Amino acid sequence: QVQLVESGEGLVQAGGSLRLSCAASGRPFSDLVMGWFRQTAGRQREFVAAISWSGNSTYYAHSLKGRFAISRDNNKNMVYLQMNSLKPEDTAVYYCAADLTYGSRDEGEFTYWGQGTQVTVSS
Numbered sequence: 001q002v003q004l005v006e007s008g009e010g011l012v013q014a015g016g017s018l019r020l021s022c023a024a025s026g027r028p029f030s031d032l033v034m035g036w037f038r039q040t041a042g043r044q045r046e047f048v049a050a051i052s053w054s055g056n057s058t059y060y061a062h063s064l065k066g067r068f069a070i071s072r073d074n075n076k077n078m079v080y081l082q083m084n085s086l087k088p089e090d091t092a093v094y095y096c097a098a099d100l101t102y103g104s105r106d107e108g109e110f111t112y113w114g115q116g117t118q119v120t121v122s123s
Contacts, residue, residue: 001112002025002032002111003112004023004024006021006094006114006115006117007022007117008021009118009119010119012119013121013122015086017085017086018086018119019080019082019083020080020081020096021080022036022080022114023077023078024077024079029072030053030054030074031053032099032100033053033098033102034051034072034097035047035049035097035098035110036070036081036094036095036097037107038092038093038119039093040092045107046061046092047061047107048061048068048081048094049061049069050070050104051079052102059105061105067085068083068084069082069084079096090119092118093118094117095114095115095116097110097113097114098111
């Protein structure tokens, strides 16, 4: 069973930056495609970004590409989400997710989930 633990929760002003981290355990990290999703109250979970097993390929929600960057460190079993030029509409609970297959933006195709971490962007 894969365990995912997010960190980096915070309150930041619009225009600022924040980096989220996610620690994975329970399976060789290089087996896992890693992703980030986010959710606001009353809305479905939204795909943010994902990264391939080795980290040499990434894909993003079209609206976020250029401001957000996903990366991973396979030596540390960590995945990161660097968020820049934050906007109040980026306020959400951010979830780390993992799966064995690459290419999906659908939350239903990610098997493993963290508990979520709150990001609040003030105007």
